[in-house]
Amino acid sequence: MTNTAAADPERPIPSRVLLRGGTIHSPEEPFATAMLVEDGRVAWLGSDSAADVAHADAVDEIVELRGALVTPAFVDAHVHLTSTGLSLVGLDLHDAASLADALHHIASFSGSLPEGATVIGQGWDESRWPERRAPSQAELDRAVGDRPAYLSRADVHSALVSSALVAAVPEVRGAAGFDAEAGIARQDAHHLVRKAAYSMLSPGARGALQAEALRRAAELGIGAVHECGGPDISGEADFLQVLAAGRELAGPEVFGYWGEFGAAAKALELGAVGAGGDLFLDGSIGSHTACLAHAYADRDTLGASYATAEQVAEHVVQCTEAGVQAGFHVIGDGAMAALLDGFDAAAARVGRDALHRIGHRVEHAEMLPAGGVERLLAFGIVASVQPAFDAAWGGEAGMYAERLGAERARAMNPFAALQKAGVPLAFGSDAPVTALDPWGTVRAAAFHRTPEHRISVRAAFAAHTRGGWRALGSRATASGMLVLGEPATYAVWDVDPEDVIVQAADERLSAWSTDPRSGVPGLPDLTPGRPLPTAARTVVRGRTVFDSGRLGQV
Incomplete structure (x- = not known):
């Protein structure tokens, strides 16, 4: 359960906190076992012995990690907090x-x-x-x-x-x-x-649901979320209340996207970081509303198209000229073709360099037409994707195969091709579509049901941490890494040190590297069937937002 005192927004943030006796996941100091946090930022990384000599007598709090793993907190790049709260406490x-x-x-x-x-x-x-x-x-x-x-x-x-x-x-x-x-x-x-x-929900009811969703996110080691709102999702009142909850509650940071065509200025007025998110070009495969280039296998329909390439182009141009991210919900290959044609037209008007400077987004991107990966890269588009979709509905006997046929289903969610090409990846859950479950999301990408689409645990973890910050473009306020000077937004995990490994994503899945000379920070062993890590503490910019009570404090 959440330690309510630790999650109290009025509780003072300790000025100097020393964590020692664990494993710190940092590319800057891969052998670190201790970390000093000062005024909400990472101030030092090193060994326990060096920490005791230089810092132990001049801190407000010492956290005994007892072998635990400290990593950057996760970023869930696509959520709907009110409906996520409903899934947690409602029907x-x-x-x-x-x-x-x-x-x-x-x-x-x-x-x-x-x-x-x-x-x-x-x-x-x-x-x-x-x-x-x-x-x-x-x-x-x-x-x-x-x-x-x-x-x-x-x-x-x-x-x-x-x-x-x-x-x-x-x-x-x-x-x-x-x-x-x-x-x-x-x-x-x-x-x-x-x-x-x-x-029909009262403001009080909405607030309680949003608080419950943020509480659960903190409990899972999530330090930031991207709320995807819009006029066709939950409306302005809900969106504004979600952003207020992110400011006022002691929990994960909330960055909002407002999905409405031609509304770049309105998005900024509402406090959004971008005019996108669930700006629908189509629907979903399960509901037969994803827009396909060829008919569904189990129903004579191409799905639903909600916008044209011309509308995409106009929105991208408006957003680019205003210095605002655009973003679109795209699942089917028919909708993806419209998106890419729209970006072609936008690039002809504002230039590709201007598009790259903004770093616009596409949500989901499950079905890519021929050449789609290269075109996403050419326009500098960030792919905000949900590996749990494949875990839930992929595979030879899954819902995707039923709706599309096995051949098209096998081509879905090609994470390895996107990563290899250099398309930036950001991972999310689309909660409540799939549950808030960051380690489960990393596992789903590393053990994709179609082996050629798998990526390493390390790459998947990066997409769910650094990738979420990168997806914010110029609005990012952190790198998602534990390095000197960065915000101290991290999670502490109950993991056996022997289970902290470097995990590949191909036929070498059983060949873990535990050699410390590699200098590559390890991560928990996520082999299917093994229990997922549980968070002992989550900290956002130096403030504890979840505490299990399992760590020792001095």
């Missing part, structure tokens, strides 16, 4: 084993709410159920009674809606993507019902 259907099981959970949760309260839940995935279908609207109505209900699919690109919610949002009946008989909203209809459902 979460990710683990529902069947249609009947899901309906049971929905009915039980609805029965616990006050009369007339809105039921908001998420996470159902009919592709994993033996029935192979979602609940009908009649089944949902029986489970929730006369309450408005919005239950998003696991990918959050379609939702089940009750009759009462449809009655409260009558315009959804004529919106693209609404299936009245099934009670499922996709495309524009989904944007309408999601916005309506979240507007």
